[in-house]
Amino acid sequence: MLEFLLKSILIGAGATAIFDLWVKLLAALGLPGGNWTMGGRWFAYIPRGKLVHDGIANSPSLPNETAIGWTMHYVTGIVFAAALILIWGLDWTRAPTIGPALVVGMSTILLGWCVMSPCMGGGIAGQKRPDRWTVRAVQLSNHFVFGLGLWVCALVVAAAT
Numbered sequence: 328m329l330e331f332l333l334k335s336i337l338i339g340a341g342a343t344a345i346f347d348l349w350v351k352l353l354a355a356l357g358l359p360g361g362n363w364t365m366g367g368r369w370f371a372y373i374p375r376g377k378l379v380h381d382g383i384a385n386s387p388s389l390p391n392e393t394a395i396g397w398t399m400h401y402v403t404g405i406v407f408a409a410a411l412i413l414i415w416g417l418d419w420t421r422a423p424t425i426g427p428a429l430v431v432g433m434s435t436i437l438l439g440w441c442v443m444s445p446c447m448g449g450g451i452a453g454q455k456r457p458d459r460w461t462v463r464a465v466q467l468s469n470h471f472v473f474g475l476g477l478w479v480c481a482l483v484v485a486a487a488t
């Protein structure tokens with residue numbers, strides 16, 4: 328259990344950091360990036376009984392929403408790494424292959440497109456956004472990079488253990 332938890336944290340947090348570096352690079356090129364303050368606002372409203380917003384930016388801000396957003400972003404990355412390890416087993420972490428990491432990485436887009444975006448007022452896959460096709464392309468690249476990050480971080484962890 329300890330090995331599972333430690334590897335989930337290291338691989339998930341590492342892959343999320345790689346994702347964030349990619350998002351920063353794209354933002355420097357003028358492409359839309361993640362807004363973890365709005366994500367934090369959404370998460371912070373959930374225990375207050377509000378899951379769906381017409382537009383999350385129009386909902387009043389809440390204390391610590393940026394910190395909540397960043398924390399939940401990394402927690403989510405760790406949970407997805409844990410799911411990868413649960414599905415493919417700890418043996419995968421000892422000899423990581425790229426396929427499972429990419430399957431999980433690309434699957435994570437569904438949470439954003441089918442849950443977060445509609446609940447934050449953007450519609451399924453951002454359909455209510457005027458720049459929806461740009462956002463979709465960027466998000467697909469982000470989650471592909473997250474999948475690569477899962478694999479690279481698993482290789483690093485495997486080499487270190």
